Amino acid sequence: MKKIHLAFLSGLLLCNLPASAQKKTALPPEFRIKQSETEAHMRFLAADELLGRRTGEQGNLIAARYIAEQFRKLGVIPVPGNTSPGTSGYYQNVPFEKMGSNGSGEIIADAEKLKSGEDWILMNGDATDITAPLVYASYGLENIEKGWDDYKGLDVKGKIVLVQSGTPDVQTPSEIIASSAEKRRLAAEKGALAVIELFNAPMPWNMVNRYFAGERISLAESATTTKSIPHAWVNGKEAKITRALRGVQTVTFKTTGRKSQIVNSYNVAGYIPGSDPVLKSEYVLLTAHYDHVGVGKQGGQPFTPEDSIFNGARDNAFGTVAVLTAAEALAKNPPKRSVLIVALTAEEVGLLGSRYYAAHPLLPLNKCILNLNSDGAGYNDTTIVSVMGLNRTGVKTEIETASKAFGLGVFADPSPEQGLFDRSDNVNFAKEGIPAPTFTPGFKEFNGDIMKNYHQVSDNPETVDFGYLLKFCQAYAYTVRLIADRKTAPQWIAGDKYEAAAKKLYGK
Incomplete structure (x- = not known):
């Protein structure tokens, strides 16, 4: 069914082009991502050997190294001017105080x-x-x-x-x-x-x-x-x-x-220059946090001697795989605007990696037209993606178009009583004025299905729907391309609580 769907979509796109252009046009690389690729990323990032990727600990550092080396392999370059130590400029060092x-x-x-x-x-x-x-x-x-x-x-x-x-x-x-x-x-x-x-x-x-x-x-x-x-x-x-x-x-x-000591963790940042000589001075910021809560008592939830590792497959290896998928697709065929990808540390301990980045940006924030964050507690509906801020941030059309291309619907702002827009890393960019929706695996409310795996030892790769993971990551990557190719930058809707910050940031 997937092959038929993609062929049909390709035909629809080509029918609208002049005959001379049809031979030269093909679907962008995100349509050719293989399930084996997204599955491999997931199985590594949420593996037991990474011990729950807790900020400042060895599993977290291994995940950071993996992301940096994937950037290098995919042709995503270090951010120009980044002089932070580690893996040829892919790291942004974030110092933490670890207390007993x-x-x-x-x-x-x-x-x-x-x-x-x-x-x-x-x-x-x-x-x-x-x-x-x-x-x-x-x-x-x-x-x-x-x-x-x-x-x-x-x-x-x-x-x-x-x-x-x-x-x-x-x-x-x-x-x-x-x-x-x-x-x-x-x-x-x-x-x-x-x-x-x-x-x-x-x-x-x-x-x-x-x-x-x-x-x-x-x-x-x-x-x-x-x-x-x-x-x-x-x-x-x-x-x-x-x-x-x-x-x-x-x-x-x-x-x-x-008792306290200083420990280091890292935001991992890569850059894809845009293809348009004018628009490339602007960029779309992609974010997902790669940390989780660790092992045993660190996780704060029940565990057993047989399974004490909080792997964090859904939260948030899922989102990290999405940004890696976007990195692969967009590096092969860059959009008009540039793309900055930042895998963030320390979300689970208070959105700290994104807060540090917003205060110490590697590129000017006023050149960022949008932050597309990917994060989630889990999913129970593989027919949709859920988006916090869908109707607030000016990119509803691009998100719906990209999701539909992979057979997915879009559900806006599930569980509004939970205030989810302000509970992920996107909020630290929204506070600066940047339109910043969060692209989340499909759910409509916080119910038992979600809580069954959220911050539990059961959240491991063996329970992930890998077919859905692929479609989710492809839709995310295609969304980024459509936004980066827009003629005009998206804006907050009039009256949004972050509109004033946007006017200050962008000077309009």
């Missing part, structure tokens, strides 16, 4: 004694035992553009700062994580001894405790480990805790601290 498990300790606010590991988690900092005045500083942020000046009129030198979680605009878990380091940096800069943050994100405290109290990774604030002031996340949903902290003038903060 939450230590013991207590925070005492008058009669309330808050226990570490129950009522609060030490997010950062060395051992300490201090008693000092407590000063409330709202969200603990400064941003002139947004009118935030939470330290105005406050003297916090030699004191402990109490702040709310997140920002005045956003209370999502990813934004709380992203803003947390900035709160700590500002407090330390102003002479504070410690930070207590009232955690109020819309997620259960027991989940927060389980996820963040164990070994964790964050972007390093410098290339070497430096002493950091203690920073605690306190269960702000517990009314008596909030009342106690808002009602006292002095607090005692005791902790054994968290």
